[in-house]
Amino acid sequence: xxxxxxxxVTQEMLDSRDVWSEKVYSRPISLNDIIKWGIAVYWPDDPPxxxxxxxxxxxxxxxxxxxxxxxxxxAWPVPRPPARELPKDPGVGERGMNGGQTDRYGVxxxxxxxxxxxxxxxxxxxxxxxxxxxxxxxxxxRWENQNGELVKSRTSVGIRY
Amino acid sequence: xxxxxxxxVTQEMLDSRDVWSEKVYSRPVELNDIIKWAIAVYWPEEPPxxxxxxxxxxxxxxxxxxxxxxxxxxAWPVPRPPARELPKDAGVGERVMNGGQTDTFGVxxxxxxxxxxxxxxxxxxxxxxxxxxxxxxxxxxRWENQNGELVKSRISVGVRY
Amino acid sequence: xxxxxxxxxxxxxDDIPSxxxxxxxxxxxxxxxxxxxxxxxxxxxxxxxxxxxxxxxFGMGNLRWAYLLNMLREWVGDEVDVRxxxxxxRAINQKNDVLTxxxxxxxxxxxNGDHLVRLDTNVINQDGVATCPGHAVVALPSRG
Numbered sequence: 195x196x197x198x199x200x201x202x203v204t205q206e207m208l209d210s211r212d213v214w215s216e217k218v219y220s221r222p223i224s225l226n227d228i229i230k231w232g233i234a235v236y237w238p239d240d241p242p243x244x245x246x247x248x249x250x251x252x253x254x255x256x257x258x259x260x261x262x263x264x265x266x267x268x269a270w271p272v273p274r275p276p277a278r279e280l281p282k283d284p285g286v287g288e289r290g291m292n293g294g295q296t297d298r299y300g301v302x303x304x305x306x307x308x309x310x311x312x313x314x315x316x317x318x319x320x321x322x323x324x325x326x327x328x329x330x331x332x333x334x335x336r337w338e339n340q341n342g343e344l345v346k347s348r349t350s351v352g353i354r355y
Numbered sequence: 356x357x358x359x360x361x362x363x364v365t366q367e368m369l370d371s372r373d374v375w376s377e378k379v380y381s382r383p384v385e386l387n388d389i390i391k392w393a394i395a396v397y398w399p400e401e402p403p404x405x406x407x408x409x410x411x412x413x414x415x416x417x418x419x420x421x422x423x424x425x426x427x428x429x430a431w432p433v434p435r436p437p438a439r440e441l442p443k444d445a446g447v448g449e450r451v452m453n454g455g456q457t458d459t460f461g462v463x464x465x466x467x468x469x470x471x472x473x474x475x476x477x478x479x480x481x482x483x484x485x486x487x488x489x490x491x492x493x494x495x496x497r498w499e500n501q502n503g504e505l506v507k508s509r510i511s512v513g514v515r516y
Numbered sequence: 517x518x519x520x521x522x523x524x525x526x527x528x529x530d531d532i533p534s535x536x537x538x539x540x541x542x543x544x545x546x547x548x549x550x551x552x553x554x555x556x557x558x559x560x561x562x563x564x565x566x567x568x569x570x571x572x573x574f575g576m577g578n579l580r581w582a583y584l585l586n587m588l589r590e591w592v593g594d595e596v597d598v599r600x601x602x603x604x605x606r607a608i609n610q611k612n613d614v615l616t617x618x619x620x621x622x623x624x625x626x627x628n629g630d631h632l633v634r635l636d637t638n639v640i641n642q643d644g645v646a647t648c649p650g651h652a653v654v655a656l657p658s659r660g
Contacts, residue, residue, distance in 0.1 A: 221386070221387060221390075222386075223387075224386065224388065225385065226431065229382075230431045233431060233435070238435075240433060240435055270387070270391045270394060272393075272407045274394070
């Protein structure tokens with residue numbers, strides 16, 4: 195076991211910590227995108243009117259239709275990005291799990307919004323657990339609208355072992 | 356076999372022949388609807404730029420992005436319409452088949468268009484075939500844009516026996 | 517009514533109304549269509565089995581995430597102000613599972629003029645398995 199790794203922290207991680215990626219922008223959000231999303235996540239019931247009925251939505255504090263908070267304005271990119279490949283026969287430190295996620299929400303997304311996204315590796319910690327040497331990495335993704343307002347900040351926990 | 360029907364033409368058909376239904380309107384067609392449609396029908400290849408690249412589309416005779424001719428602006432209605440039920444234990448004249456369709460195309464659909472549709476039963480003919488007494492009914496469905504221009508006329512052939 | 521619940525009306529320990537869906541390909545395909553999330557493990561039983569899920573295709577975690585937000589919206593009303601949601605995905609959403617989102621208020625917090633409640637949340641299947649433990653923070657309107 196002389197060649198067993200003692201850390202899963204890589205130079206790349208050290209170099210990229212707290213370095214925010216260049217912003218990527220969504221296409222403008224369409225009303226129909228929001229309506230379809232509402233239909234899908236409330237299926238088989240009709241979605242709430244706040245997601246499709248402008249007359250009703252005007253009477254709420256939002257003053258108009260908003261998107262569900264889980265709405266993804268980055269779906270359906272074109273040109274298509276290359277597919278991600280997972281390593282086959284992964285070795286120590288190459289096996290991954292989804293460790294969960296936490297969103298913090300700001301202003302709602304609305305039709306016409308152009309959302310930017312940027313992410314950074316913000317933290318990690320390592321320990322020897324039931325799976326052997328394991329590293330928990332924390333990546334933050336920030337979405338802002340065209341006015342620079344925070345829409346959402348997601349912290350995702352990645353697990354490698 | 357004394358009660359075998361001699362015609363499948365109903366009074367309802369006689370009454371409704373060439374009577375056009377009240378127009379139903381789509382929500383405005385949005386660019387993202389067109390892009391998603393094109394990605395889906397060209398999968399796994401990238402769709403033609405005419406469906407997503409405004410800069411390119413401007414250089415064509417259309418002067419901008421158009422929708423694929425099979426694009427359906429009536430998809431994803433809300434509130435949701437009731438599901439259609441097919442008759443169980445269908446008897447003579449209640450069994451149905453799709454006999455095909457023919458589209459005649461007019462102007463293309465574009466982002467911002469509001470499409471109307473109206474349909475009418477326009478013709479039928481009956482004959483005794485290998486399925487017994489069979490009626491072929493011809494329904495026309497006309498789509499127009501907000502300028503009253505024909506987008507598409509579809510003749511659908513319904514087969515009942 | 518856009519808001520059904522006020523800060524003063526809720527107590528630590530209260531369960532909020534649950535949100536339930538029985539999910540199958542009708543739901544997963546629709547979600548795939550809006551989120552562009554077409555992955556064979558969510559579409560095809562063979563692919564699901566190849567990914568070590570014996571029953572076959574299974575639902576996407578993102579749909580459970582959506583259902584949790586739906587629960588919070590139905591509880592408070594259309595003007596719900598969800599500030600935070602966090603989860604871990606612990607068990608798979610199998611075809612025809614009846615998923616019930618649940619939430620229990622664990623804390624009431626007044627800070628910076630906000631009236632916040634913190635909840636423990638989960639998505640429980642028909643066998644009582646807690647598939648998705650998490651938490652939420654919701655700002656409620658105050659009568660004060």
